[in-house]
Amino acid sequence: MYIKGVGMTKFDYSVKPWWLFAYDAAIEALADAKMNIADIDAIVFSSISSAAGGEHQTHKVSFLSDLFKTNVPIIEIPSVCGGGGAAFWTALHLDEYDNVLVLAAEKFADNKSDTVVDWILSAAEKVTEQTEGMLFPTQNALVWQKYMEKYGATMDDLSLISFKNHSNAALNPKAYFYKKPIDLEKIKSSPVVASPLRLMDCSLSVNGGAAIIISKDETDVKVIGSGFATDYLLTFGRQDLTHFKATQLAAKKAFEQAGITPKDVNVAEIHDAFTSVELISYEDLGFAEAGKGNELIRSGKINLDGEMPINPSGGLKAKGHPISVTGLAQIYEIVNQLRGNCEERQVKPEPKIGLTHNIGGAGGSVTVHIFEKVKK
């Protein structure tokens, strides 16, 4: 399948309803594809309910039918933070349809922090994890502690990741932190949220929408690899506490399908819900050996002017993380990087192969997709 069109709203705290984020992203993708909604044969949509319940709408597919005045099949694929990637993976398997719109929208940041964090907590297991204080920051802090204990990485390594992503987001007009760079010392001295993770190690919950149109028609960007794997909800019931098995499995599948190795990738968007997750993912995706992820960030190879930039968009950390939208926003960035459309943050030389990596929960569902620039 090929990418025909992409669209994305600015990530922010605007109070538009969820469906308007969906609408704006879809219209941009249709314009990019030079299509209209009548050309779309099916829609795959991803979202979760809003935190406060003020926009509680459990029949979103019918809402979208009404919004777009279409009667095509619309499937909803929620998988928390991994929803966008899971929706894209699903769309790739809809062989019957020529043009599929993959869409995600969230108005998630709509209440006090304690309410929103409590709602995000619902992606952890209720009886044995939520009750025991396993917020996502604490879960990831514990995974990171075990990693540091085993491999000896430092908090300064994570600060470098945060600094890199904030620097990139400052160049991205659709990122929350556009033109708002953060200096390294401020990152290192930010308040502790769940020790040892600091505020500046955590991604930013925002609102937004993103849309991708895939097609059987040949275009300038081809999907050459797709992998999807899941793992146990109980994070500490997994065999390996320091790595995410689902990422390893999804990456293996995607690379096998693409017939390439991690060395062939020129640019990647990695799921940095926490800076520690980005570092661990370097290893799980095969960009670094186990325990050597810190060498990658220290070397500068993954900075915007490095050999293989990671998160040129600013990532979840600084572009923002509107839950289900993230997986599609990553694809939006990679497609634009492959097309050479990214202006100030354009990876040079123009990349040929790009990768996206989207995680649901604390590593419970993961998709990896690989894209290739097609010579015309």
Added chain:
Amino acid sequence: MNFFKCPKCERRWQYPIRLCPHCLVDLEKSKSEKMTVVASSKAMIPTIMHPAVPYFAHIIEDENNNKYAYKTVKEYKIGEEIKYEPVDDKDAVAIWRIKYDISDAIKSTLQLLKIDFAENSKILILPTLVSPNHAYFRENTSPDFLAGVLQFLFEKKIKPENIKIAAQSFDETPIEASAQKSGLLDVCMKNNIAPLDIAKTNFVKQGNLEISEEITKADIVLNLSILKIGQAASTENIFKVLKKENYLASKYLYSETEIANELMGNLANTITIGEAEVIQRPDKLTVFMGLTLAGKNYLNLDRIFNEISMAKAMPKIIEEIRPENIKTVGREIKEVQYNINVC
């Protein structure tokens, strides 16, 4: 904590399932005995479910290399064991989390209070039965909770013929209707225990109170309260051992505190087990809480529960009891405190 292991492939679950989906053989239930902290994070951000910060979120590991999530307000060092010293205090309240297994949670709370039952004990169970409603309303003791109590008693080798399950209606609703609709009658039938209407029993005078003779004959009375925010649910439930007319008359002559205290003096063999797995808010909405509480002093238990659930108002009968003066054992109040009124 319990875990379930497949004897063939050795996969493990924390969920109470019966068959291994890979090998299709029965799983073996095991209990983790020793819990050691292997990683610890100090959480600084409050949420509705965890309003008191800082707290510590740990990974703990048992002697079988099973790992679990665990929260404390006390700081633990890596390698330190988490253990609780039982107390022998008639006014103490035990607090414990239900991790899918109600029977196991009840066993833990009673161990924390050094309470054990002899095999030949005669037990009278007093479930909360106040309205003819389905279990999900959480008006009455839940069938699962009653079944869990019975399972615990059977594991103690107490025979069904030595167990009585009794209730009484203080309004016009026939107790049979409530027993049937709540699902409690089914639990009685499945376990071959005949339910007993306290109103139809003989009553004996003890001081100012007329108490059912069945209560006085029992070695142990288990007051099974379903806890509700802003109520003294355990105390209200124990009043059901009184003759209805005596109770209504006593309310004119004495305060509820006086009745409760006199009753406590007369019923030294009463143990309250408070159900707080899913609880009712003052607006009748139900919320998951995942707890059970136990104690011999039902007034103290009701006060501690209202502290945990951050009740904005509570009955006079418990309002003046200072929670800081009550000894608690097991999980700490701040560990399990939950701002249920705002969720």
